[in-house]
Amino acid sequence: MTRSYDTIVIGGGLLGCATAWMIARDGGQVLLVERDQINQHASGSNAGSLHFQLEYRMIERGIEAARTAAEAMPLHLDAARLWSDLPGLCGQEIEVKQTGGLMIAEDAHQVELLEKKTEIERSWGLDNQMIDRAEIDRLAPYLSDRVAAAAYCPTEGKADARTAGPALARAALQAGAEIETRTEVTGLSRQAGRWHVAVTSAAGATTVSAESVVIAAGVWTTRIGQMMGAHLPTIPLALMMTVTQRVPKLIPHLVQHAGGRLSLKQALDGNILIGGGWPARLIRNQDGEPNFEAKPELLARSLSGNAEMAIRVLPDLAAIPAIRSWVGTTTVTPDQLPLVGPVPGQPGAFVATGGSAFTLGPSFAQVLAALISGQQPDTDLKAFDPARYGRK
DSSP: OOEEEEEEEEOOSHHHHHHHHHHHHTTOOEEEEOSSOTTOSHHHHSOOEEOOSOOHHHHTTOHHHHHHHGGGHHHHHHHHHHHHHHHHHHTSOOOEEOOOEEEEEOSHHHHHHHHHHHHHHHHTTOOOEEEOHHHHHHHOTTSOTTOOEEEEETTOEEEOTTTHHHHHHHHHHHTTOEEEOSOEEEEEEEETTEEEEEEEETTEEEEEEEEEEEEOOGGGHHHHHHHTTOOOOOEEEEEEEEEEOOOSSOOOSEEEESSSSOEEEEOTTSOEEEESOOBOBOOBOTTSOBOTTSOOBOOHHHHHHHHHHHHHHOGGGGGSOEEEEEEEEEEEOTTSSOEEEEOTTOTTEEEEEOTTTTTTHHHHHHHHHHHHTTOOOSSOOGGGOGGGGOOO
């Protein structure tokens, strides 16, 4: 007998767990299926940055590209509020610290770019302001004298990427959701107004059905979309991170760079996380397609480049040993904007993915839960509509 639900969520990262929790909290019968373990992929391997300013990858191609990327700012503003409230809302311990973020500039060109970027962000309502060197000396004396100016956003910060997803999974279970891990989706079809999802696990193959289905599958989004005949283009990125040994409190802020790939933050236990989007090598099959089952390879030039840039702006790092580097895979869309909303031509199917999916995960989940319940989300999703890519 086919088990029936209101909604089936595909993907057990932070986004999928948050979506399942919100639907169950609101009275929906929901099943979450995850091909591996909860939080095993991008949600658990990223740096946990809560960056509500536009990231470097969104401004490196100039101010017009930044203006386009800023269309996602309503989701950033929602995320800033949601992360702050998340531990209380879901009743779970989630390490969230919003102690402010600095996007730094080392030369006149970067300062000008930051000024224009900040102006755009402020026009959308983000609390962000330029500060000069004197203010940096007061607010962030740990930064190198090379740092000339910064954009300071008080709501930025960090969350513990290792525990946030599992905490939301526990909240979903407590709200009545079912979660099945090591369960892979092998087929999707729509019959008589319901989605039939073929899944395979150690217990064997079976089919579950629901009125609606949510694709929260990260790098597998395009592949899951193809199962239902939908075109959901994504670009996988293999990235690396490094963590140092524990040191006394040094960096209270999230630090990003306006002129290159760098993010710095210090965890509560004292480890400093160094990242920012330096590439790892994505493994591909013989046909050139990404092999997401294979772990990406660390690149020595990324390791050294990331470390050199970090030490340049935070000289104290030169004396702090790194203890581990790791790789993970995330996904962006061709236009860098999120992919959020109804799957075109597939009634009852919804999707969310795109860069900053950890930061924006709670925002994505909130709009998905609203759409599934038949409500109009508070956020205008027109710019993120999956239908903008049309059909193949």
